[in-house]
Every structure is written in C-alpha cells, then in structure tokens.
Amino acid sequence: MRPSSPRQAAEPVRQEGLRSINLELVFRHILAAPAPISRTELATGTGLTRPTISRIVEELLAGNLITETGLTHDGRAGRPRVGLSISDKGPAGLGLDIRSDGLAACVVDLTGTVRHLAFAPSTYADQGAPAVLAELARMAGTAIEATAAEDLTVVTATLAVPGPVDAGMVRSAPALGWRNVDAGALLRGATRHLAVPITVDNEANLAALGELYASDNTLSSFVYVSGGLGIGAGIVLDGQLLRGVRGWSGELGHVTVYPDGKPCPCGSRGCLQTYASLPAILSDEPVPPHSTPDAAVTGRADAGDPATLAALDTAGTALGIALSDVINILDIDTVLLGGAFSLLSSWLTATIRTELNQRVLTAAWAPLTVRPAQLGPDAAVIGAALTAIDQIRQHPTAWLLR
Amino acid sequence: MRPSSPRQAAEPVRQEGLRSINLELVFRHILAAPAPISRTELATGTGLTRPTISRIVEELLAGNLITETGLTHDGRAGRPRVGLSISDKGPAGLGLDIRSDGLAACVVDLTGTVRHLAFAPSTYADQGAPAVLAELARMAGTAIEATAAEDLTVVTATLAVPGPVDAGMVRSAPALGWRNVDAGALLRGATRHLAVPITVDNEANLAALGELYASDNTLSSFVYVSGGLGIGAGIVLDGQLLRGVRGWSGELGHVTVYPDGKPCPCGSRGCLQTYASLPAILSDEPVPPHSTPDAAVTGRADAGDPATLAALDTAGTALGIALSDVINILDIDTVLLGGAFSLLSSWLTATIRTELNQRVLTAAWAPLTVRPAQLGPDAAVIGAALTAIDQIRQHPTAWLLR
C-alpha cells in the first residue's frame, strides 16, 4: 500500500537543509514580487526574522542570483528601502528551436527577459539531421559568446522539437522527416567545445512553459495548442506542465475527430491533423516559392479566398471538437492558440467557441476562454530557454553549490 | 513572473517544522514497508540516526498512528527487533456511495483494510435527495458505532456522487435525477449528531483512488473508467489524482466520439455515453423487474443475445476511440475498466485494444494495458473512505495536533 503522493522528500532534512528550504522560500518571494522588494518586506512576507533574511540575502547576492537595485524613496519618513530583485547577470538559459521556417536560438536571463534572439531562415527539408544540428550548434556558440559579454553564463541548453521525445531521442517528427533521431547525442557532439548540458523536449510543451512565464501570474491552467505542419499541445495544470508517463503528452494532432474520416500518415483515420494542420488548410494548393505555409494561409484568408475560408471553418470545427475532449477530460478553462494558429485566431476562435459551448459538459455553468497566445512563433524558443531558468528558480541551492 | 511550480511551502520552516518533515518521512517509510519494520531499519532507510528515529517513533506511537507488533526473532545473534507497523486502531475514514442498485457505507482503517462494509439495496428513483441522504446518514451512524467498538475513530466522511461536484454542490447527476443539489449541506444536516466533517466528491475520482491504494505500489498512472448509467473517469498520474481546475475532470461520458452522432441529454451530439453507457447497450430493451441494468446486460451477453453482443461491440469501439483521445492527450499507459465495465470486460477489452493500437500515436513503440479493475462495484465507497486515510498519510502531523 502506498500514499497517493509519492513526490515527497525522500531525504531527511537536517539543519543545513532547513537553511536551504528557507533560502528557496525567500527566493520565491523575490521572484513573486512585482517590484524590487526590501529585506524588511521579505521578513514580514515570509514570516522569517530580519537577521535570518539578512543572512539569506547575503548568500543570494554572493551567488549572483539577486542584485541590490538601489534606494527607493517613497516620500515617507525614515531610511529608504534597499530594493532587491532578480539578477540580470549570472545564470542564463539557452533555447534552440527547429521551426517550419527556420532555426532560432535565444538566451533568457533569470528575470525571464530575452537577452538574445537570433533567427536563421532555412529549409532543412533537403538536409539531414546532423547538418541542421551543426547549424544550430553554430548559432548556440554565437549566442553564448554574445551574452557572455553581458556577464551571462548559459547553464543549460534546451532544444525544441516538433514531436514526441524521450531522453534526447526524437521518436517521430514528420515535419522534419525525422524518425528515431538521437538529437540529444548529435547536438551534444556538435557543441562539445561549449561545455553546456543539452536537453531535448517537445516544442508544444516548451511553448506552453513560455506562455506560462509570460502570463505573469494571471494564468495557471491552460492548454497551449501549437499549429504548424503538425499539431501539438502543451498542458499546464496549476502552474505545472503535464508531461505524462513518458513525456509524450499533448499529441493533440492525433486525437480522433471523425472516426471514419481522412487517413493520417500515423495509420489512424480522422486525426485532428488531417483537418486543421497548415497542409490540411492549404489542401492541395501549392505554397509559392520563397513563402511559407503560414504566410500562404494568412495571405489567402486575408484576400477572402473562399476555399481557404471554408478550410479554416472545418479546421476550427475540428479543433473545437478535439479541444472539447481535452476540457471534458481535464477540466481546464483556458485555451491558447499558438504557433500558426495565433496568426489565424481571428478565423478560428468563433468556430472553436461554438463547438466548445455545445460539447463541454460544464460550459453551461462555467465560462471558457479561447484566445491567441502572447509570444507568437517565438514561444517555443523562449520556453526552451526558460527551462534552465525554471530549474534554478525552483532549486536555487543547486546553483549556489555548483 | 512566477515560478512554474507554485506548490511549494509558503510558510517558513523552523526547527519544529523540520521535526514534522522528518516525522512524515519516517511515517512514509513505515507505510511503504511490506512488513513490520524496526527502528534501526528505519534509521538506515531514511538516513536519520537512531536517536532521532526513537523520538519520532515515540511521537507516532503516542498519536495512535503506529503500533509495536512485538519482537521478531530471526535466529540471528543480538537483541531482537521491535516491529513497527501502521495502527489498525485510531483514525479511520468513512465512505458513502449512491450506486445504481443501492446505498453503501464503508469504514477503512489506517492500514487501508476495510473494517466495515454495509449495503442497502434501494431504489431512490422515486425519492428525493433529502430522503436518500437521511438513509445514508443512518447507515453512517451504525458504521461509526460498529467501528467505535473496535477502537476506530472516524475522522472524515466522504460521499461519492456520479457527476461533477464542487464544494459539496452536485451540479448534475442524471443517474439520480439531481441538479444543483447541495448534497454536502444536506448530509451535514442529517449527520449533525455524529460530528464528522463531510466531503463530497466525484464517484469515478474516488474509485480511481481506491484502485490506486488497492494496487499496492504496482500502479501509479492510469485511467479508471467507470461504467454505469453514465460514464465517468478518474485519472491518476504519477500517484496523484488529477482533479482539474474546478474538480470537474474525467467527464469521459461526454467526450465526442461521432461529431454528428446521436443526440445526448447534455445538448451535444455523439457523446461516448450515448454509445457505451448501460442504457445505450440495452437499447430499448426494458430491464426485467427485480433486476438491475448491470445484471440485465451481463445476462444477455452470457446468453449470446446477438443484439446485445453487437451493442457491446459498438460500445467497445466508442470506448476505444474516447480512450485513445485520453492517451494521446495525457500519455497514460494503463486503462482500468471499472463499475459495470469490470463485469463486461471480456466483451470490451479486445475491441478497445484494437482501437487504441490504431489511434494512439505512441502505441507503435510502447505497449498499452487494458484490464478490469480489482475492486469491482465497491471501488468508489472504499476510495471515498480512503480519502480521509490519504490525508492523514500525507500529513500525519495534522492528526497528531488535532
């Protein structure tokens, strides 16, 4: 017999552990503060005493996790507060993304702001995985070099991939033509001189994480739907990314919409992807040279092309059906349309809402929100870079003891 | 900006807090042990020292959470160990369930064993919620009285209800004919003399919890599908019940299977319920008097009635489609067929497996399990009783400070 929550500390806590627990508590308080916060405010906020706060703050300052931002004069009598806020120097995260229209790299500092963002348009359709990853490795090198000049140290790099990943192995990424590619090992080989640990994760998961951070406390549970050559989803419940048993959650593109519908390359029939991915919306119309699927669809929709508008309507309906399943199963009240869908949201949201209101059992007595994502196509790179930041944020002690 | 996991301690940890953390650690170790465990074994297992263990054990003994089970002579030299195991006296949980065929009450002790199980066949179709809950209150009274004689103290009662619940309010339970019934308040009123706090929760969620406990460490992520007059699901991921934003997760019965299919009372079309619930499988055939829908279906299937077998086939297909959505979205690898489905599993599993293998993207490289649940129709009552136990197990300190 087992307790239903095995995710508790398995290690005993000694006095020194107590110190690190309180250190993390203080650090979280600084993170959560909307503006620089003083030591005294921290003391009242956390319940710890000022001497303890002072000691912890000293430790955080020494570790480059926070900085003193100078005095704040708020007009009141008395000595002004010394503001403390998250440091914009020190540890940083590197994100890498393989998009439908090119490669992207991005560095984010501890405060969550993007300090470097590079994009290289490229068609990797004719290249193999090693070539693509070598190019990404080059971009990673310049990103690290550029941000090192600003006193940033990249601690982890995360690669976003459109498809299920497990332990660095990309099981299947049809958009890239990859099957069982060990992207982790390849990228690790190409970046050996940089000495940065590499992680590989699903693109939609990472984008969801990016949106979570960007939402600034207002969102804590949502489904991020990523539209592109395929369709993926990142599910965040109570501020926590749901990864599933093996990290393969969010395969929304293969949710069955019409059981006897169009055949899908995956072997099934009626998958959402066959109705709502960009190729499906484009039907058989070819994409003009020097354009991208994203641009082609928005261009035709803006021009009022009836076939495209009809395709967008079927896509919206299919998305609505699939999302109503997600909501009935998980009870989540917010849907973010990301990737290419963020550009197409004005043609999709109404249709999706109609389906949700009809099909979600609880929609009758609790409203649902459907809206475009904030970060647009950069969500995944930014989210990838944020994973490193997230780890430090949750376990600052690990960084201090590096 | 926020850390992605807000579920961390918001309170500072002082020395006493440290003690309770280690107390919980030790308690979990005793829970996880397959047999009575000695103080020294606890010391080596947890990493704490023997003196600390002794003090903590003393505290647990005083609080009636564990008991000494006598000396174990294993033939080796040295002083014999004093076995420690979870107490079968002290705190207990009370579960109440409104089933399609009657009312059930159950008391479970800290070890997770059922100490009292009562069932009252009843047709509440013609009665109102107050009458049903008054009867349940009577059953609760006798259950508490009976187990008090065995030194058990019921700390919380949990009512299982087939439908979405929020804060004691039953939003909609078509199987009972309830809509917006404040079951929590009604039951609280009827049990005022018992002075036991009341919780109300979804039946499928509770049954999933029951199965989780009954599985004895072998299961940690699964979907429990509860078949009956409606269809619900309880989702357990990594030993944790997924409740969703408002606790309305698992509405599997209203997942869309055929978008343009049969109309459902909920207002949508093609819901799973309209193909796989017991009424759907029975089609228009009336249930004989003095029988139940469960018995009618199994009887006809056993007899080889072609219409029933065909209906079971459509039900299995529909279940497979809906479950493939769940798995594509959540990446869970085990499905437990519960409620009436546990009795019907021999007619359902093959069909369900076929659909899953076709429609789940990752099924190609990772196997899925579909099998009947262990506890049968009592899963929900037992699970309901276990919620109280679960709380004590996760936060034994709260019980000690009662």
Next chain:
DNA sequence: CGGTTTAGGTCAACCCATGAAACAAACCCA
C-alpha cells in the same frame, strides 16, 4: 539644523532538533 522615523546590521542569550558516542537491554552461541 536637530529631532523623529524607518531600514538594516550586529551581538548576545536561548530554544530545539539532529548527530555522535557511550550505555543498557536482550538475544545467540559456546
């Protein structure tokens, strides 16, 4: 310009949980 007010640091004394080492208890075996 000096008094007041607030932020922050520093120092003692104390509390309390854990760790280390010594000690008592209860078994085996010869």
Next chain:
DNA sequence: TGGGTTTGTTTCATGGGTTGACCTAAACCG
C-alpha cells in the same frame, strides 16, 4: 554462565533560527 552481537536509549555537543537590545544610516519634518 559469559562473551559477542545487535537493538534501542541516554547524554552531551553542534548548529541553525529566534528574540531582543543596541547601533548606524538615511530619509522626513518642524
């Protein structure tokens, strides 16, 4: 019966956090 062995307990030292007092720094106010 006595030595060896393992278990559980007692005693003392350690160390972190708290409380409280006292002090300095830096603003406002009359």
